[in-house]
Amino acid sequence: MLTLGSLELTSNLLLSPIAGYCDLAFRLVVRPLGGLGLACTDLVNPRGVLRRTGASMALVRTESDDKPLCVQFYGANPAEMIDAARYCRDHGADVIDINMGCPVAKICTRGGGAAMLSDPANAVRLVEAVVQAVDLPVTAKLRLGLDDSTIVAPQLAADLERAGVAAVTVHGRTAADRFGGKVRLDGIARVVGAVRSIPVIGNGDVRSPADVKRMIDATGCAGVMIGRAALSDPWIFRDSHTYLTTGSLPPPPTVCERLDLIVRHFEQLRRLKNERVACAIMRQRFSWYAARLQPPPGWRHQMRGVRSANEFYQLMREYPASEKGDRNAG
Ligand SMILES: Cc1cc2nc3c(=O)[nH]c(=O)nc-3n(C[C@H](O)[C@H](O)[C@H](O)COP(=O)(O)O)c2cc1C
Structure with a gap:
């Protein structure tokens, strides 16, 4: 299956962070349906965790049935991220993910999210500091680049691998694309081709088990992360896992x-x-x-x-x- 550092997942299908949606209540509803290997919190400001603000505490809240759990941080301050990651490790997190894809101005103006793609060397330094300080698998979620003229994901993924990440997730769009146009499977394939051995998780526009298989076949990615489709159809993980492992689909939910x-x-x-x-x-x-x-x-x-x-x-x-x-x- 899919392994992130020392963490073996039971499936190679992951639930995307979707700010405002993939909270504890939703994760607890999706997990028992089956097929989900790892769920992620919505993006969290590490400073909010350190200050124990109500909003950040609600985002990182978890329970014993909410496992394995990835906590996603955004920001550009390594010391804050390390301290917040340690807090989350002590409060139920199994994986720490660093957001390098969010195109929203509020996130980018603080140097986080997709802004990290404009300074890959700095992004790698931040990740390296977190990897060295926190004894959990650390992953990064990126877009292909800021825009078509700056596609940095393949080189960045290779550099992040050297810095010690356990996996990278790639949403096959640029930040300038936002959610427009079609996800670029060839862009994800180039990231898969650029790393040596870490798993690359493909993401974007997967709406059915057939889409999951298409993404794996077209890109060689080791896993698939699903976001919006899971909000309408939380059974998509069970169905896709069954489809990938047996070639057939379970009967749809009544x-x-x-x-x-x-x-x-x-x-x-x-x-x-x-x-x-x-x-x-x-x-x-x-x-x-x-x-x-x-x-x-x-x-x-x-x-x-x-x-x-x-x-x-x-x-x-x-x-x-x-x-x-x-x-x-x-
Ligand atoms: C409303 C909304 C909120 C999102 N919030 C986050 C977030 O907090 N962190 C993140 O990495 N990606 C976030 N994303 C991006 C998704 O994780 C995912 O990369 C994107 O939706 C493409 O996958 P999908 O087509 O399966 O939804 C968000 C997307 C949407 C639509």
Whole structure:
């Protein structure tokens, strides 16, 4: 399977960090479905961890069922990153990832995220300092470069390997691409070709088990990281793992199974946050689930306005029986 330093993963499929989405509640819902080798927190400011701010503590919060866990940091200050990584190691983290791909101005103006691609030597120095100071596997998540005229990922990945990273993840776009156009599998393949032995994890636009296989076949990557598709279809890890290992697909989840998962997600949110926040998050998350569930329009509209746990459970009970049947939801 996939090994990050001394950590052996049970599958080569990883859950992407997606700021605001891949929190503890979601990770606890996805993991039991199977097929997921490693999940990552959303990007965290190490300074926030050192100051124990509420937002950063919520981001790095974990539990015994949330394993193995990668904590992703952004920033350019090695001392802060090392101290925050040590804190997270002592509080449940199994892997530390350094973000070198986020194109958002708030992150880049502090020298983190994709800004690191503009000064690869500095990025390597930062990573080397963290690798040497923290006894956990350290990985980096990059884009191909800042734009088409500065594709640095192959050389940077090779330099990061020499600096001691356990793996690199490559989103096959430049920072200038944002999320536009198609992911470039040839760009990921060039990174695979540039490193000696560390695993390269491909990322970008994977929406189905067939996409996972296509990315592996086209690039030679050792693993695949999936983000947005998992928000609509958390079974994508189970399905892709089965497809990669047996060549066939399990039956898709039924409508009842999809509804049960939404209930479990809501209950985790209520437990970890509170009823009001759980409703607010569900109103937003429901649009993602609806992409696969395809509920009747009236019901969908009501769920998007849900304000209390009573209302939520009432709506769940009212889901039209005719829609449940044995129908498998896409
Ligand atoms: C709303 C949003 C938030 C994201 N937040 C992060 C983040 O915190 N850290 C990170 O490395 N990538 C982040 N990403 C990028 C994803 O991890 C991933 O690289 C990208 O979405 C491509 O993969 P996908 O097509 O499977 O979603 C984010 C993407 C989106 C759409």
